[in-house]
Amino acid sequence: MSEPLLELRNVTFCYGLDRPVLRGCNLRIAGGDRLALAGANGSGKTTLLHLTVGLLRPASGEIVAFGRPRRREADFHEVRRRAGLLFQDTDDQLFCATVAEDVAFGPLNLGKPRAEARRIVAETLGCVGLPGFERRITYHLSGGERRLVALASVLAMQPDALLLDEPTAGLDEASTARLTEVLRGLPQAMLVVSHDRKFREAVTVQTLLLCEGRIDAGPS
Amino acid sequence: METDGCNALPARYLDRVDPRARVLLAIGVVGVVAVAGRFLTLGAALAGALVCAAVSGNPWRLLRRRLAALNAVLLLVAVVLPLTTEGTPVFHAGARPYTREGLLTAAAVVLKGNAIVLASIGLLGTLPAATLGHVLSHFYVPDKLVQLTVFTVRYLDVFRREYTRLRAAMRVRGFRPGVNRHTYRSFGYLAGMLLVRSLDRSERIAAAMKCRGFRGRYYLLDHFAFSPARDVPFAVAAALAVLALAWLEWA
Numbered sequence: 001m002s003e004p005l006l007e008l009r010n011v012t013f014c015y016g017l018d019r020p021v022l023r024g025c026n027l028r029i030a031g032g033d034r035l036a037l038a039g040a041n042g043s044g045k046t047t048l049l050h051l052t053v054g055l056l057r058p059a060s061g062e063i064v065a066f067g068r069p070r071r072r073e074a075d076f077h078e079v080r081r082r083a084g085l086l087f088q089d090t091d092d093q094l095f096c097a098t099v100a101e102d103v104a105f106g107p108l109n110l111g112k113p114r115a116e117a118r119r120i121v122a123e124t125l126g127c128v129g130l131p132g133f134e135r136r137i138t139y140h141l142s143g144g145e146r147r148l149v150a151l152a153s154v155l156a157m158q159p160d161a162l163l164l165d166e167p168t169a170g171l172d173e174a175s176t177a178r179l180t181e182v183l184r185g186l187p188q189a190m191l192v193v194s195h196d197r198k199f200r201e202a203v204t205v206q207t208l209l210l211c212e213g214r215i216d217a218g219p220s
Numbered sequence: 221m222e223t224d225g226c227n228a229l230p231a232r233y234l235d236r237v238d239p240r241a242r243v244l245l246a247i248g249v250v251g252v253v254a255v256a257g258r259f260l261t262l263g264a265a266l267a268g269a270l271v272c273a274a275v276s277g278n279p280w281r282l283l284r285r286r287l288a289a290l291n292a293v294l295l296l297v298a299v300v301l302p303l304t305t306e307g308t309p310v311f312h313a314g315a316r317p318y319t320r321e322g323l324l325t326a327a328a329v330v331l332k333g334n335a336i337v338l339a340s341i342g343l344l345g346t347l348p349a350a351t352l353g354h355v356l357s358h359f360y361v362p363d364k365l366v367q368l369t370v371f372t373v374r375y376l377d378v379f380r381r382e383y384t385r386l387r388a389a390m391r392v393r394g395f396r397p398g399v400n401r402h403t404y405r406s407f408g409y410l411a412g413m414l415l416v417r418s419l420d421r422s423e424r425i426a427a428a429m430k431c432r433g434f435r436g437r438y439y440l441l442d443h444f445a446f447s448p449a450r451d452v453p454f455a456v457a458a459a460l461a462v463l464a465l466a467w468l469e470w471a
Contacts, residue, residue, distance in 0.1 A: 055427045080431045091378050092424040095371065097350035104441045109433035117441060139377060157432060 003067065004028040005161045005189055006052055006083060011061035012213070013047055021047050023213030024061070029161060033189045036200040039210030045193045046088065048210065049163045053080050066160070081110065084159035084188075088166045090146045091139075099125070099141075099149050100134035106157040124152040128182050144175025148182065161189040168196050232277045232346075238444055238451045239347055241458060243355045246343040248462035252469065253335050261469040262331040268461060269335045272342030283341065290337050294330045301326040349373035354440055363438060375421075382417055386410055 008027040014020045021044035029035060039045050050056045052063065054076025063070050065079040087093040096102040103124055104117040112120065125133050128148045133141075138149060147167060154162065167183070168176045180202045183190070194200050200207055209216050234242065253265045273283060302310075302322030309317030344352065353370035357363065390406065397403045 050427070053431055055430065077433070077435075081433055085428075085431045087424065087428050089424070091375075092421065093428045095374055095425055095429070097348065097370070097374065101350070101441050105429075105434075105439075106432035108439035108441065109435070109437075114441060114443065139374070153432065 004030045004064070005033075005066060006079075006191075007064040008048070008052065009062040009064065011048075011051060011058040011063065013044070013051060013056065013058050015047075021213060022051070022058075025210075025214055027191075027208070027215055029189055029191055031160070031189050033191075034204040034206070035191045036204040036207040037191060037193045037210055037215075038195065038200070038207055043210045044213060045210055046165055049085055049165055049191070049193065052163060053083055053085050081106075081157050082159050083161045083163055084154035084157055086151055086154050086162065086164045086167055088169060090143075090150045093150045093153065094138045094146060097137060098134065099130075099136045099138055099152075102138055102149060103153045103156045106153060110157070120156050120158075121152075124156045125149075127155060128152045129178065142175070144171050144178060147171060147175065147179060151179075151182065155186075159188060161191070162186070164190065164192045164194075166193055166195070168194060168199050232275070234272075234276055234343070235346060236450060237454045238446050239351050239355050240358060240444055240446075241451055241455050242343050242347065243352070243359075245458035245462070246340060248458070249339045249343075249465065250336050252462060252465045253332055253339070256332070256465070256469045257328065258469050259328070259331070261465055262328060262335060264468055265465055266331055266335040266338070268465075269338035269342060273338045273345075274342075276342040276346050278341055278345050283338075286337060286341060287334065290333055291330070294333050297329055298326040301329070351442075354442060354444070357438075357440065358444065367438060378421070379414065379418060383410075383414060386413060 006027075006029040008025055011022055011025045012020065013022040025044075025048065027048070037045050037048070047056060051058055052065070054063070054070060054073065065076075066082055068075070070076055070079055094102045096105060100118070100121050103121045107117040107120045108114075121134060122131070125131055128151055130145065130148055130152065133145070133149070138146065141149065151167070164183075167179060171179065176196070176199060180199060183192075183203045190204065192200065192204055249265065249269070253262065256262055256265070302318040302325075303313065303316045305319050305322030305325060307319035307321030310320050310323060311318050347355075350370060350373075353366050353373075356369065357366045387410070390410070395406060397407070
């Protein structure tokens with residue numbers, strides 16, 4: 001088994017004092033892994049993704065990412081670049097006026113010069129099947145296109161792993177098919193949260209089940 | 221303010237000019253008109269503003285609607301101001317005299333208002349919000365203000381959708397606003413819910429920005445290019461126009 005990219009060791013997390021969500025949760029994502037995560041509403045799937053990239057801190061347990069334990073905010077800067085998180089609601093993720101600005105936001109934050117950012121934008125948009133969308137207005141796009149732009153904005157950071165939070169939520173069949181196609185063509189390791197069984201089976205090879213704050217290897 | 225417009229190649233002259241020059245011209249014109257008192261200046265400014273609005277490509281319908289709203293307010297001023305200003309009476313409305321000074325002041329206010337609004341719509345109206353944000357940050361307006369502007373434009377529609385959804389949910393459960401406590405309380409809940417949701421959303425947006433490496437500094441992808449052949453004539457004409465207005469006023 002290859003060295004894990006991301007690992008949660010015995011992680012617990014509570015919202016407030018009396019709402020434990022994760023209780024001793026373990027998870028390993030290694031290079032090339034294609035994992036799906038399923039579980040009931042409110043079982044903590046999104047929380048788990050947010051813990052992985054340090055948007056939330058565990059009450060106990062350890063998060064090891066790319067070979068190092070991560071504890072403080074500064075530790076997670078690198079994690080967030082290398083583990084791209086796609087949010088459930090694209091309105092949260094896309095906040096710029098134009099597609100190009102949104103996709104370039106990450107690369108510019110990483111200190112890339114403008115010319116290179118533009119090159120990355122063109123390349124990434126091509127990769128998600130939206131070539132030439134640079135000047136389009138983000139919030140005039142269809143739901144499916146918006147989801148792909150959000151994915152492009154994550155891919156523009158050139159991550160090693162992708163954490164996708166309900167990528168098919170609100171998408172019609174054609175858009176879901178298109179997204180499936182794009183995701184299947186990507187080389188990154190993936191953890192996909194999804195309720196859509198067909199989608200999970202098309203994109204991932206194993207489904208994990210989050211239940212009562214722990215992860216079990218569930219039906220594939 | 222237009223929320224889109226970057227998707228087409230700029231066809232109109234104004235859209236090809238460096239946006240910074242447009243914003244500067246607008247600031248200059250509005251500044252002079254705001255302090256000007258002579259009718260000659262105000263008339264000239266209004267004429268200039270009309271030309272700007274006409275070539276700006278704003279639809280006439282929109283211009284009419286904005287001007288109607290503005291002049292409805294100004295009408296109130298025009299009716300009340302001459303009654304409350306001391307001076308030579310011209311004619312009487314009931315017991316109160318309409319004074320010459322008051323009428324002149326009211327006319328100046330109406331001219332000013334229309335000139336300023338027309339100039340703003342003409343020069344800034346077709347500027348995409350994002351571009352305006354970029355211009356402001358080029359003028360060293362504090363980052364926080366610029367981001368507030370840009371984010372407001374981006375999320376206004378999201379909040380409007382959220383409001384419409386909540387209102388629809390109330391309506392399908394038979395809610396009809398009236399003058400009673402139930403209505404006030406329900407609207408209170410609606411406002412509270414919008415506030416809470418906005419707060420939640422802002423936290424999610426901040427989280428998403430952090431995930432993409434945001435650390436408090438906002439970088440701009442677009443850099444304005446000052447092209448001498450295109451922008452110098454416009455800048456010179458703009459400067460002359462503002463100077464001419466100032467000359468009419470103070471010479």
